[in-house]
Amino acid sequence: MQKKITTDRNRKASKTEHIACENCDLFPLCNPIDIGGREFSLADEFVERRTPLQAGDYLFQEGAEFTALYAVTSGSLKLINRTEDGELVVGFVLAGETVGQTGIYPKQYPCSAVALESSHVCELPYANLTDTATQVPVLLANFQQMLHKENFDLHRQFAMLMARKNAEQRLAAFLLNLSMRLTERGANSSEFQLPMSRDDIANFLGLRKETLSRLFTKLHQSGAIAVRGKHIRLLDMNELKNASGLPQRNLS
Amino acid sequence: MQKKITTDRNRKASKTEHIACENCDLFPLCNPIDIGGREFSLADEFVERRTPLQAGDYLFQEGAEFTALYAVTSGSLKLINRTEDGELVVGFVLAGETVGQTGIYPKQYPCSAVALESSHVCELPYANLTDTATQVPVLLANFQQMLHKENFDLHRQFAMLMARKNAEQRLAAFLLNLSMRLTERGANSSEFQLPMSRDDIANFLGLRKETLSRLFTKLHQSGAIAVRGKHIRLLDMNELKNASGLPQRNLS
């Protein structure tokens, strides 16, 4: 992982594989808007572009004052809560997704965001957004839409993971969730690299890493997936969906 | 349960114990607002007041078009997803809380809402809300605030329940979550009636009803709580918090 970072740094910024702006969840907020014949771009004026992060870097800390939303343009993050005994992984953020919105309400971030690998984010200061949104209705609408979708996704994930009883269902549901999210951004959703460690996945799913490891092996042997370290191929989607025990409708 | 309903119906509406409007999550949206010296009340114009529901009645169905938000003024609901093998309980709504917001994004309700007992709700048609909100900034702000809080609470509940590994921690966390929500509305939070069946709780927590029953007994014997059917008293909060295994900060 260290190597990757070094490589990345030595490269020109343009070499980093960023997600296309059109595939970014923040796009509706920072793409140019036509206002009375004039092109207006929040991005040009307010969005800090492509801040680099190294693996392990904190984007924001749990409890810190909420100041900005971020869009991940490359790499990925995990969301964690500190606890007495280590940490609790409460989510992952992939390239193209936004992070930080959940800090809006109590005006502080409810969890920390940590880079899982060399990553880049765009920063959208919240004050700028609200200022501008009150004057530009379409921007406000887009912002609200974004939050509503976020809430919807969270609800779905909650339903997906919370009540799934056995470990295999959880892992299958997790893989399908990842796959779905990759599809949404036009990435290859049947073959990808897991950016997070087995420990992080286990922590997130409420399992032990040993159990998780056995399950990867099991799904591999059943032919549903091919696993080689962090490299995953989803071979038999039907088998996987079956293993997840999820209703069809949640799997589109 | 049937008796309860009958009783309720035979009573005058005024006899039903509604939650005070000031303690309702919808209050910021329907309470009178001062606009240019004129008092304006969304409630008077748009809010349908106190629709009665009987136990088992559906407030809205999963997949139905999203049309309105609701505030529960008395009683309680459960939120469910239909699955191949029965149902999946994804949440509960208590008096004073709102329900339906999660339907905003895909414009349909992601789950069904079913009354657990004789209940009443206020209905706020969404079209009215958005129309008015664009003209009344303070209303818009209040609405957004409400949604943000909702999202925040969901996140917290996710962290509370999802990653708790053992069954006892889940139940303890669940009881503390209920207690916290009752406190928020000024209700007695150390002694209350569970509106839902053991089955519903077990379903929600991803456990079997038998396991749940054993846990109630265990917590009872440890002196943390007193259980008599659906009547619960929280006797030793420290013990409970301990049993939940949650970080202190989530328990305020």
Next chain:
DNA sequence: CGGGGAATTGAATACGTTCAAAGGCCGTGG
């Protein structure tokens, strides 16, 4: 090629589930 952390595998244990049966509560009917 060798070191070290992450991942996997193995065996014993603990925990939650399952299936079966008994108990308790409440509404109905005698």
Next chain:
DNA sequence: CCACGGCCTTTGAACGTATTCAATTCCCCG
């Protein structure tokens, strides 16, 4: 008013699954 019946809840015992702790292997990086 009490007895009956149904349903929800509790209890019991055997079983299956996930955890624990330990040992080994794999793989990345020097």
